[in-house]
Amino acid sequence: MSEAEFSADAAAWARAHSETHLPHVAVADDTGGAEIVGMAWLALTPRVATTNSLDRWSGDLQSCYVLPEHRGNGVGGALVQAVLATARERGAEHVTVHASPRSVELYVRHGFRSSGRLLWADVAVTER
Template identity: 60%
Template sequence: MGAVEVRRARDAELEAVALLRWRMAHEHGGDVEAASEAAAAYAAEAAAWSRAHADSHVPMVAVADGAVIGCAWLAITARVPTPGALERRSGDLQSCFVVPERRGAGIGRRLAEAVLAEARERGLEHVTVHASPASIPVYERAGFRANPRSLHADAAIPER
């Protein structure tokens, strides 16, 4: 296994990034086969979405031996102006995924660090992440900390 490069995704890699998102969504049950017709259609549509949202969603990739083996997204959100700062933005780390056979080697941490570096470069105030219990140590190693001021509520309408 070759060295792993972590960086912003290139346009030609957006379909591969989308296929990782497909795998992420189907990892625990269901068809994870990236070659399926549904996955290919999703990849094309999601890559087009990525191009259309390039100003607000920045994909990062981990690449080894020419293959995209991991991804993470920086979603950028405008914030309400304050008297001292009319232009404010924050970020959210989203959809961080590393292929199962490459987990445990620090790739997820490196992707999270790349998202944080991009956020700093863009002058964002802070970055949040919604983490599974298993991934919390990965994000903590990258520099994330629990914040007692943050709360979470699901906005979806509950089923009756």
């Protein structure tokens, strides 16, 4: 798949999922023109209703990426804060993130913490 084909397909995917996957971008204009230098997505999932609330949501921070030449300047942190602010505005009860080992410290600095209660199963692997 060419870059142009991927771009068109990814844009169509984003439009089709605009209710549940909210993009955030970081823009730099230090070169005389605006350039996107980072992105992050908030994926929202409805949760089962409880006696306390019929409208419950979970968030997942996905695909947080900053161009290498813009890392270390607060761009990633600003994206994380923007995603968390959107999650609060949308009423999410919590936000999870599947972090690379290199990015764990970034997320911890911005309020994420480990939980002994959050478990996951890799369903893409062969059944055991």
